[in-house]
Amino acid sequence: MFDIEVSQSALIDIRHATVYRGTELVLHDFSLEIAKGCSTVILGPNGSGKSTLIKLFSRELYPVLGKMGFARVFGQDQWNVWDLRRQLGIVSADLHHEYWGMTRGMEVVVSGFFSSVDLYDHQSISHFHRAQSYAMMERLGVDSLSEQPFAQMSTGEQRLVLLARALVHEPSTLLLDEPTTGLDVSACFQYLEILRDFIREGRTVILVTHHIHEIPPEIDRVVLLKNGAIQDDGPKSDVLNEHSLLALFGTPIELLHRHGWFQVVPAKAV
Numbered sequence: 001m002f003d004i005e006v007s008q009s010a011l012i013d014i015r016h017a018t019v020y021r022g023t024e025l026v027l028h029d030f031s032l033e034i035a036k037g038c039s040t041v042i043l044g045p046n047g048s049g050k051s052t053l054i055k056l057f058s059r060e061l062y063p064v065l066g067k068m069g070f071a072r073v074f075g076q077d078q079w080n081v082w083d084l085r086r087q088l089g090i091v092s093a094d095l096h097h098e099y100w101g102m103t104r105g106m107e108v109v110v111s112g113f114f115s116s117v118d119l120y121d122h123q124s125i126s127h128f129h130r131a132q133s134y135a136m137m138e139r140l141g142v143d144s145l146s147e148q149p150f151a152q153m154s155t156g157e158q159r160l161v162l163l164a165r166a167l168v169h170e171p172s173t174l175l176l177d178e179p180t181t182g183l184d185v186s187a188c189f190q191y192l193e194i195l196r197d198f199i200r201e202g203r204t205v206i207l208v209t210h211h212i213h214e215i216p217p218e219i220d221r222v223v224l225l226k227n228g229a230i231q232d233d234g235p236k237s238d239v240l241n242e243h244s245l246l247a248l249f250g251t252p253i254e255l256l257h258r259h260g261w262f263q264v265v266p267a268k269a270v
Ligand SMILES: Nc1ncnc2c1ncn2[C@@H]1O[C@H](COP(=O)(O)OP(=O)(O)O)[C@@H](O)[C@H]1O
Pocket: 021, 022, 023, 024, 026, 044, 045, 046, 047, 048, 049, 050, 051, 052, 053
């Protein structure tokens, strides 16, 4: 009874899933549940399996499932990936690299309506698509880039255009894999404010990062991932501490806390 109620409200419900990248076993007998509306940060060092996990959510990777295993997204085991991606907004380094350099800012954002990379002749692009895309670019302060080729934007501008692409079709959920890579401090803060608004609107962000200072105060659940396994999972106040971060990153860390945000510095030698 309890299981059924939980799975109906689950955004992600993965049980006993194993995922390989090539011949490498990355996630072994992995289980994780994220409820709708429960914005979550997945924190872990390089190579811990964070991007693999996000790709499992977006169905870019498929798990090997044992007898008791399943990997449900929005309560469903099977998805037409295009239908699934219409419900998601995704920003990742891989997506970033897939864009052809000559694609213009407006086309990048419009492609979010079709969950495609670039635009194709068969896609009927309407006035609505263009108007919504322009409005989203304006909101993120990148409307001046609508005619600019992607390759001729700075990395930060490219990331903001990709965020506009991820938001333009008003998804219920954002999957963000290291979204602030390449952003300067001001662009990073602007990005984080947009995430905060998105969460306050009642939508869900799943944020993968290794940057502790990028965890918005509105995200309370933290999953610590190490070597493809969950080291800890729970409210920020329980999970984020110097002991757990030493175990996660393998280096002594001093954790600072200010206005709901965290920052880390190297711990002083005693
Ligand atoms: N395309 C790939 N082919 C083979 N192994 C991969 C591939 N992508 C990632 N891996 C391996 O999978 C492990 C987890 O990678 P990843 O999920 O990208 O970690 P993270 O995002 O936490 O840095 C790493 O050991 C990495 O070398």
